[in-house]
Amino acid sequence: MLETRDLTKVxxxxxxxxxxxxxxxxxxxxxxxxxxxxxxxxxxxxxxLNFIDPTSGTALVNDIEIPKFPLEAKKHxxxxxxNVELYRNFxxxxxxxxxxxxxxxxxxxxxxxxxxxxxxxxxxxxFKRRVKTFSKGMRQRLGIxxxxxxxxxxxxLDEPTSGLDPKGGADFLNLxxxxxxxxxxxxxxxxxxxxxxxxxxRIGILVGGNLxxxxxxxxxxxxDLEPLYLRYVAGYESEEEVx
Amino acid sequence: xxxxxxxxxxxxxxxxxxxxxxxxxxxxxxxxxxxxxxxxYERQLNEYNTAVxxxxxxxxxxxxxxxxxxxxxxxxxxxxxxxxxxxxxxGKTVNVTTSNEPTFSNSDVTVEPLSTLFGALDFEFIIxxxxxxxxxxxxxxxxxxxxxxxxxxxxxxxxxxxxxxxxGKAVGNYVSLLVPLGVSVxxxxxxxxLSPQVHFDGEMWKRLLAAGLVTLxxxxxxxxxxxxxxxxxxxxxxxxxxxxxxxxVFVLAVPxxxxxxxxxxxxxxxxxxxxGQKSTIAxxxxxxxxxxxxKMGQTVGKEVVxxxxxxxKESHSDMEGMQSAIHSTLMxxxxxxxxxxQEKISAxxxxxxxxxxxxxxxxxxxxxxxxxxSPASSYVLATTSIANTGLTRQQSFLxxxxxxxxxxxxxxxxxxxxxxxxxxxxxxxxxIDLSDMPRFETKAPTFDASLGEAWVDILxxxxxxxxxxxxxxxxxxxxxxx
Numbered sequence: 128m129l130e131t132r133d134l135t136k137v138x139x140x141x142x143x144x145x146x147x148x149x150x151x152x153x154x155x156x157x158x159x160x161x162x163x164x165x166x167x168x169x170x171x172x173x174x175x176l177n178f179i180d181p182t183s184g185t186a187l188v189n190d191i192e193i194p195k196f197p198l199e200a201k202k203h204x205x206x207x208x209x210n211v212e213l214y215r216n217f218x219x220x221x222x223x224x225x226x227x228x229x230x231x232x233x234x235x236x237x238x239x240x241x242x243x244x245x246x247x248x249x250x251x252x253x254f255k256r257r258v259k260t261f262s263k264g265m266r267q268r269l270g271i272x273x274x275x276x277x278x279x280x281x282x283x284l285d286e287p288t289s290g291l292d293p294k295g296g297a298d299f300l301n302l303x304x305x306x307x308x309x310x311x312x313x314x315x316x317x318x319x320x321x322x323x324x325x326x327x328x329r330i331g332i333l334v335g336g337n338l339x340x341x342x343x344x345x346x347x348x349x350x351d352l353e354p355l356y357l358r359y360v361a362g363y364e365s366e367e368e369v370x
Numbered sequence: 371x372x373x374x375x376x377x378x379x380x381x382x383x384x385x386x387x388x389x390x391x392x393x394x395x396x397x398x399x400x401x402x403x404x405x406x407x408x409x410x411y412e413r414q415l416n417e418y419n420t421a422v423x424x425x426x427x428x429x430x431x432x433x434x435x436x437x438x439x440x441x442x443x444x445x446x447x448x449x450x451x452x453x454x455x456x457x458x459x460x461g462k463t464v465n466v467t468t469s470n471e472p473t474f475s476n477s478d479v480t481v482e483p484l485s486t487l488f489g490a491l492d493f494e495f496i497i498x499x500x501x502x503x504x505x506x507x508x509x510x511x512x513x514x515x516x517x518x519x520x521x522x523x524x525x526x527x528x529x530x531x532x533x534x535x536x537x538g539k540a541v542g543n544y545v546s547l548l549v550p551l552g553v554s555v556x557x558x559x560x561x562x563x564l565s566p567q568v569h570f571d572g573e574m575w576k577r578l579l580a581a582g583l584v585t586l587x588x589x590x591x592x593x594x595x596x597x598x599x600x601x602x603x604x605x606x607x608x609x610x611x612x613x614x615x616x617x618x619v620f621v622l623a624v625p626x627x628x629x630x631x632x633x634x635x636x637x638x639x640x641x642x643x644x645x646g647q648k649s650t651i652a653x654x655x656x657x658x659x660x661x662x663x664x665k666m667g668q669t670v671g672k673e674v675v676x677x678x679x680x681x682x683k684e685s686h687s688d689m690e691g692m693q694s695a696i697h698s699t700l701m702x703x704x705x706x707x708x709x710x711x712q713e714k715i716s717a718x719x720x721x722x723x724x725x726x727x728x729x730x731x732x733x734x735x736x737x738x739x740x741x742x743x744s745p746a747s748s749y750v751l752a753t754t755s756i757a758n759t760g761l762t763r764q765q766s767f768l769x770x771x772x773x774x775x776x777x778x779x780x781x782x783x784x785x786x787x788x789x790x791x792x793x794x795x796x797x798x799x800x801x802i803d804l805s806d807m808p809r810f811e812t813k814a815p816t817f818d819a820s821l822g823e824a825w826v827d828i829l830x831x832x833x834x835x836x837x838x839x840x841x842x843x844x845x846x847x848x849x850x851x852x
Contacts, residue, residue: 176527178851198529206527212519216385228374229528273524
C-alpha cells in the first residue's frame with residue numbers, strides 16, 4: 128500500500144534529514160512514526176506527498192512511484208496536517224466542498240458534506256459557521272473530514288493531535304480507528320508516546336533521520352514505550368538514567 | 371480544477387474585508403473623479419469657446435488701423451482628458467507675435483495650483499496609483515498566506531498540477547479586482563456620457579476601449595508582481611513589505627528619477643541661455659538693419675529730391691507730391707528691409723531653436739526610455755498617447771503654433787507691404803480686410819497613429835506581465851513546499 132525504499136533527503140548537500148528509510152504500511156494498519164523535532168518525520172511525509180523531492184530512494188503508494196508520478200500517486204493519498212487553519216472566511220461546508228473538488232470529486236451533495244462533517248463530530252450549527260470562529264480541535268476535525276471525503280486509500284497525518292485537549296485527542300483516535308476498519312493505510316507522525324501506544328499497529332522510532340527501531344503491536348503492548356523512546360530520542364544511555 | 375481554484379479565489383475575496391474596502395474606494399474615487407472632471411471639461415470647453423471669440427474680437431479691434439502684431443491662440447480641451455489628463459493643463463493659451471517665438475500661458479497651475487501640485491484625480495491616476503496598489507494587496511498573500519495557513523500543503527496534497535494552482539490564483543485574484551473596478555468605471559463613464567456637452571464619436575469609443583485594454587494589461591503586471599513576491603516569501607507580512615517597496619520604486623520613484631537621471635547624463639542648456647542667444651542675435655541684426663535704414667533714408671530722400679529738382683517741379687503741390695513720393699518709396703524700402711531682417715532673425719532663431727529642440731528631444735527620449743523600467747511610466751505614456759493628451763499632442767500643438775507664427779508674420783509683413791498698416795486713424799471708414807488672415811489649425815493624430823505611438827509601451831507592459839508571471843510560475847514549480 129504505502130512503502131518507502133531507501134528514501135533519503137539531504138538538504139543543501141550537508142543536512143541529512145532522512146537516511147535510507149525503509150518502511151511499509153499495509154491496508155487497515157496504523158503506522159506511527161515517533162521522533163523528536165528535526166528527526167525527519169515531517170520530511171518523510173513531505174516526500175510521500177511530493178512536496179519535496181527525495182535525494183535518493185523512492186516512495187510508493189499502491190505500487191505507484193510517488194516522485195515519478197506524483198499526480199497519479201496523490202489520487203491515493205489524503206493528508207491531515209498539524210495546526211491547519213483552513214480558509215478562515217469560508218464555512219466548514221465551503222472548505223470541505225472546495226477540498227473535495229480538489230480531491231477529484233466532481234459532484235458532491237450537501238447531504239454528503241453534512242454527513243462527513245457530522246461523522247468527524249462537528250456540531251450541526253458549525254457546518255455553516257466561518258472557520259475563523261472554530262477552535263483548534265474543530266479545525267482538526269474538519270481537517271480529517273477533508274481527508275475522509277477524498278476517499279483515498281492512504282492517509283498521512285503530520286502530528287495531528289498536537290494541541291488537542293484530552294477529549295479532542297480521544298475523539299480523533301476514534302476517527303482513526305474507523306478509518307483503519309475501512310481498510311485505509313494510515314501513516315501518522317507524532318511525539319505523543321501515549322497516543323501512539325494507544326492507536327498504533329506498528330511504531331517506528333526516527334532519530335536523526337534514521338529508523339532506529341520498529342515495534343509491532345505485540346512489542347508495543349509488552350515493552351515500556353516511554354523509556355525506550357527516551358533512550359533513543361533523547362539520547363539517554365540507559366533506562367536507569369531515565370528513572 | 372482550474373475553475374475550482376479560480377472560483378475559490380473569487381469567493382474568498384468576495385468574503386474578505388479588503389474586497390469591501392476596494393469596492394467602496396473604487397466606486398467613490400471613480401464617481402468623484404468622473405463628476406469633477408466632467409464639470410472641469412465642461413467649464414474648460416466653455417472657457418475655450420469664449421476665449422476664441424474674445425481673442426478674435428480683440429484682434430480685430432486692435433487691427434482697425436494696422437494689423438496687430440499679436441494674436442492669441444487657444445488649445446481646445448481634449449475630450450479624453452477626463453480619463454487621462456496628461457499634459458492638457460499646460461499652456462492652454464498661446465501668444466503669437468511677429469517678433470518672437472510663441473509663448474504659452476494660462477496653464478492649470480495658475481487656476482488649479484493644487485491639482486498641479488498633487489496631480490489630477492483622473493482615471494489614469496486612480497488606476498496607476500490606487501489600483502496598482504490594490505492589485506498587490508489582492509495578491510501578496512496568494513501563496514505566502516496559504517503557506518502560513520497550511521492550506522497550500524492541503525491543496526498540493528491533491529493531484530493538481532502546480533501550474534494550475536498558480537494560474538488559478540493569478541486569474542482568480544485578477545478577476546476579483548476587476549469586478550469592483552469594472553463596476554466603478556461603468557458608473558464613472560455613465561456620469562461622463564450623461565453630460566450634454568460630451569459627445570463621444572466612434573473614434574472616442576475606440577480610444578476608450580484601447581485605453582481599457584492597456585489598463586487590463588497594467589493591472590495584470592501588478593497582479594503578476596504580487597504573485598511572484600508571494601511565491602518567493604515565506605510570510606505574507608514579508609511579501610507585503612517587499613511589495614510596498616516595489617510599488618514605491620515603480621510607481622513613485624522611477625518615473626520622477628528618470629528625468630533627473632537623463633538630465634545628469636545628457637546636459638542641455640537652459641531656456642534662458644537659449645533666449646539670451648536669440649536676443650543677442652536679434653539685437654545685432656536689428657542694429658545692422660537700423661543703420662541700413664538710416665543710410666537708405668538719406669539716399670532715398672536725396673534721389674527723390676534730385677529727381678524732382680531735375681523735373682523743375684517747385685510749387686506747393688509739387689512739394690506735397692514729392693513728400694508723398696519720398697514717403698511711399700521709403701515705406702516700401704523699409705518694409706523690404708524689415709522683411710529681410712525679420713527673415714534673417716527667423717533663420718537664426720530657427721537654427722538655434724532646432725539645435726536646442728534636438729538636444730531637448732534627445733534628453734526627453736533618454737528620460738522616457740529610463741522611465742520605461744517602470745510599468746507605471748509605460749502605462750502613462752500609452753494611455754495619454756491613446757487619449758491624445760500626452761507628449762505627442764503637446765509637441766504637435768507646439769509645432770503647429772510655430773508654423774502658424776511664421777504664417778502670421780508673413781501675413782503681417784504682406785499687409786505692411788501693402789501699406790495697410792498706415793490707414794488713416796482719423797477715417798472711421800478705414801478698415802483692414804482680415805478675411806484672408808491665416809487660420810490656426812492643429813490636427814489631432816488619428817486613432818491608428820495614436821496606437822502606433824503607444825505600441826512600444828503596450829508591448830512593454832505585455833512583456834512585463836509575461837515576465838513576472840513566468841517568474842512566479844517557475845519559482846512555484848521549482849520550490850519545495852515546506
